[in-house]
Each structure stands twice: as structure tokens, then as C-alpha cells.
Amino acid sequence: MKNGTDNHYWFQNLQENRMSFEQVFHHIVKFMHSEPYGNYRLMVGTDSQVHQKMTLFITGIVILNKGSxxxxxxxxxxxxxxxxxxxxxxxxxxxxxxxxxxxxxEERKKQLVNIVLPYLYQGASFSIEGHIDIGAGKRNKTRKFVKEMVTRMAAMGVEPKIKPNAFVASSYANRYTK
Incomplete structure (x- = not known):
């Protein structure tokens, strides 16, 4: 982070452009507060596409309340x-x-966990996943990078997911790289 701030990161979705990370975090908190007894998966993943004169990288942040x-x-x-x-x-x-x-x-993660904490015995849950746009299949050119990338993500305290379970990178972010 530059100068202790996260305002040099800009995010967008279909409803809003130029959201700061603070605004993104606020949306996630608000979403989770709307149903604090939910089953939440916070997922982050990046995909890229090489174009004529540049390479475009899209990082997706998705908060999913299973079935809701x-x-x-x-x-x-x-x-x-x-x-x-x-x-x-x-x-x-x-x-x-x-x-x-x-x-x-850690402070932000704790804030998110505290939303579902009172509802754990009613089945509420929260997890954080890192979706990596690589696969371990024999025909996948990225299979030789699986161990390295999974280790990097796990080292951050985030559950690594690769294809076919890395849909934030391979589907959501991928849609915006074209």
C-alpha cells in the first residue's frame, strides 16, 4: 500500500465505478449483515489476456452467500x-x-468473522479463498506452476483453489479480459 492508504486501488462493478477498497469492504460488510446466519465465501482471483499492444489483468472480488x-x-x-x-x-x-x-x-478479517460468529451454531460460516487460474490436468500448460502458486496463496492464510474450482479467476474475471 502506498503511503498507508488503499485509495490507489479502484474497483468497479455494474452498479458503481471507481470504488475505493474501503467502499468495497463496506459493501461486503453490508452484504453479510443482511443475512448474518449465511454461508459466506470471500473469493479473490485474477485472470489475464494478451491483446495487440497490451496485457489486461482483471482481479475479481466475490462474496458469495451459498444459495442466497x-x-x-x-x-x-x-x-x-x-x-x-x-x-x-x-x-x-x-x-x-x-x-x-x-x-x-487481520482486523478486517476479524470484522467479517464477527458478523457470522453469533450464528455459528445455526450453521453460519465464513471462509476466504484465493482462486488461481491454473489447472493440474495433464493437458494443462499451467500444471507445472500449481505447487508454486498454491504455496504462495496458502502462505497468505487463504485457501487456494485451482481449476475447475477457481471460478472467480477462470470465469468471472475472465469475462472482463476480452
Missing amino acids: GVWACIRKVIIPWKMLHLHERISYEMSLSEEIVSLFT
Whole structure:
């Protein structure tokens, strides 16, 4: 974070443009307070696409209440050249996801956990996942990076998910990279 602030991060969704991370966090808190007994998964994932003169990276933040709705937004980062090396691109995707995950400080995570805490015995839950746009399948070119990227995400205290379970990166963020 620059100068101790997170205002250099701008997020958007279909309802709002140029949201600060504080605004994003407020939306997540509000969403969870609307049904504090829910089953929440906070997911962060990044995908990229190489275009003619640049590489576009989209990081998605999704808060899902299983069976009861979702709130989501994206952050767009443009690199003004074609990033053609797969490992470099996957690693940069990971760095962007790590940056956003790090904005969920211990204090913020505690605030989210405290929303569902009184309802744990009624089945409420909360988890944080890092969705990585890689797969372990034999035909997947990214399989050789799985261990490295999963280790990086786990080191942040976030549950790593790869394809086919990494839908925030492989579906949601991917939609905005085209």
C-alpha cells in the first residue's frame, strides 16, 4: 500500500465505478449483515489476456452467500506490452491477487468473522479463498506452476483453489479480459 492508504486501488462493478477498497469492504460488510446466519465465501482471483499492444489483468472480488446471493467487483490493471511468457503472466496474476488479499488485514478479517460468529451454531460460516487460474490436468500448460502458486496463496492464510474450482479467476474475471 502506498503511503498507508488503499485509495490507489479502484474497483468497479455494474452498479458503481471507481470504488475505493474501503467502499468495497463496506459493501461486503453490508452484504453479510443482511443475512448474518449465511454461508459466506470471500473469493479473490485474477485472470489475464494478451491483446495487440497490451496485457489486461482483471482481479475479481466475490462474496458469495451459498444459495442466497452474491456481491462482486473487479479491478483492472493494464500492462502496456504483450506479456507472452506464461510463467511471468501467471506469477503477475498471482501478485495482483496477493495484493488484494493483503488489503483484507487481520482486523478486517476479524470484522467479517464477527458478523457470522453469533450464528455459528445455526450453521453460519465464513471462509476466504484465493482462486488461481491454473489447472493440474495433464493437458494443462499451467500444471507445472500449481505447487508454486498454491504455496504462495496458502502462505497468505487463504485457501487456494485451482481449476475447475477457481471460478472467480477462470470465469468471472475472465469475462472482463476480452
